[in-house]
Amino acid sequence: MKPFIFQVVGYQNRGKTTFVTNLIKKLREAKLETAVLKHHGHGGKPDITGTKDSNKHFLAGAAASLVEGDGTIELLGNFRGSAPITELIQLLCLFLPDVILIEGYKQENFPKVILIKEESDLPLLERLTNVKAAVAWPECLDRTRNHASVPVFPLDSDQFITWFLEQI
Numbered sequence: 194m195k196p197f198i199f200q201v202v203g204y205q206n207r208g209k210t211t212f213v214t215n216l217i218k219k220l221r222e223a224k225l226e227t228a229v230l231k232h233h234g235h236g237g238k239p240d241i242t243g244t245k246d247s248n249k250h251f252l253a254g255a256a257a258s259l260v261e262g263d264g265t266i267e268l269l270g271n272f273r274g275s276a277p278i279t280e281l282i283q284l285l286c287l288f289l290p291d292v293i294l295i296e297g298y299k300q301e302n303f304p305k306v307i308l309i310k311e312e313s314d315l316p317l318l319e320r321l322t323n324v325k326a327a328v329a330w331p332e333c334l335d336r337t338r339n340h341a342s343v344p345v346f347p348l349d350s351d352q353f354i355t356w357f358l359e360q361i
Contacts, residue, residue, distance in 0.1 A: 196291055199360075201297075204310075208310065209308055229293070251271075258270070326353065328348050
């Protein structure tokens, strides 16, 4: 089924953005187009700064501001209420990705990998649904392996990407 949807989850400051960025680069090397949906989990609206005209339009109260140039699109928009994740995924599908990575949205039921940095992260392995793998920092690798019922990969290796490409 296209696109392949997969979540990267973990608590704040666990390296999700860096992990997703590295994963995008590896997928690009494998000739796979990737789109990303990131949850702004810090409460409130994302910080929109900048002096571009599209930002000025949006900050002036436009429901949406879209700018296109040389094949690149930048979109800012306000949903009435909150946007359901299914609608956000549909929007990303317009870009015809092979893979959609979702950073955050822990409670959603898409297949996911959990980033484990500290022992206090381990309960996520049991509390979250559809966990397919874990990636652990070196200092927490053995404890994660002892606690997990899914494959556990070290953060500092390419083992996860090899496994991930097999899932696609």
